[in-house]
Amino acid sequence: MHLDKISTMVDKVFKKSIIKQFEFDEEVASVFDDMLNRSVPFYKEMQRLSINFACNFLEENDKVYDLGCSTASTLIELSKHCKNNLKLIGIDNSSAMLNRASKKAKAFGVEIDLVNADLHDVSFDDAKLILSNYTLQFIRPLQREKLVKKIYDSLQNKGIFIFSEKVISSNSTLNKQSIDEYYEFKKTQGYSEFEISQKREALENVLIPYTEEENKKMILDAGFTHCETIFKWVNFATFIAIKK
Template identity: 45%
Template sequence: MLPNSEPINSNLPDEQRDKVFSEEITKVSDFKFGAKVAGVFDDMVSRSVPFYGEMQRMISEIAADHAQKRTNVYDLGCSTGTTMIGMNTTVDNDIRFVGIDESSQMLEKCDEKLKEAGFTRPYELVAENMHEGFKVENASVVVLCLTLQFIRPIAREKVLKTIVEGLVPGGVLILVEKILAEESLFNRNFIKYYYEMKRRNHYSEMEIAQKREALENVLIPYKLSENILMLRESGFSHCEVFFKWYNFSGVVAIKN
């Protein structure tokens, strides 16, 4: 095992630290983005997603180069608003933001964070289940950051086609996903490296195991090549990988 570092977010108040799976659970239920998760989500993703801060910076940079005046920027699965806050500092002034999330608790936390951050653009937060349909209109940038993986596979192509239809010409989708290795031979090692990262960020073996069980039927990853093929088949003409770390990747896709 690699040596542990200092805990990420070690200065956070105790109530904002991720302890969702810190106590033994007799029967682990499917993972849900409810009030308990919303309250600690920022700590959870920063400790559970490799290079999360850098990933957010990259999303903001890409969005800045593709956001078009008098259009909308969408964050689908906006959670607590971290991505929107980052893009607010980089994109053109004449932009409106739309955040969509199924969890009302996440949207409440998002609205609170946007106001605390002094968010400068007009924005709308919409509670919608993307499985049941949603709208994307006059968009130049759409972000799916660790969101598509939670959409049932049978519905993913429909979600992507909705995005394509709502993008203006030259608009982009920024997709970040947990993925499977192209060759199954590497999957076990990549997962091992990922769990080592979690241990370095001070998650216990019980926390890792219980969260893995909770996500088993909820988070269904694809291979990177499968995601790119799905993007092209949905109507995106250009796709490029901008981030890759073992079993996580980021792709930017452009609509002609």
């Protein structure tokens, strides 16, 4: 069975008038896989690259954490593609997401320790790999720097942190063009202008993107010796950071 077959509900969350901020609630969780596939350009390719790079570093019984694991798609794919046995831990603070994660993991026969917690309140001990795709962007800036320091401290020597983020440009003209380009992408995915503008409003002050340079600075400031962009499409980027 393919992973896509499990969540078939189409994202219609922003078709109706919305007055609240964006939340990872039951309604969003029930359509989340479709939302991510249609809202993040090259999501599948970015996930494939994260997993391939990760597998190159992983050894038997290594501990892998996915921070903001949502419906556990990445950990399930990772376990399918890596030849080694891994200890998989998924952390998220949305019960609605973790309910789906648990059902999917069971359906695919993958053992994942799913932890319902705020990323600020848990430790990620003895990790060889920490993954976090499109999650840091939801953490307030000061807290984000602290969390990245904790990620660095939790990794073994030679440990790896792979993460993806929506990014902005420090050049306002390019930034505007990037947003326009992204909205064109969303239209090709079947979202209407109304849905696009409603979601943009709901995400205001909830999703706080950094520039690519700010992300790299945050990583190096935390102590990592190396940080590289392994994938970028306009305003979406995937980074790999290495601890010495």
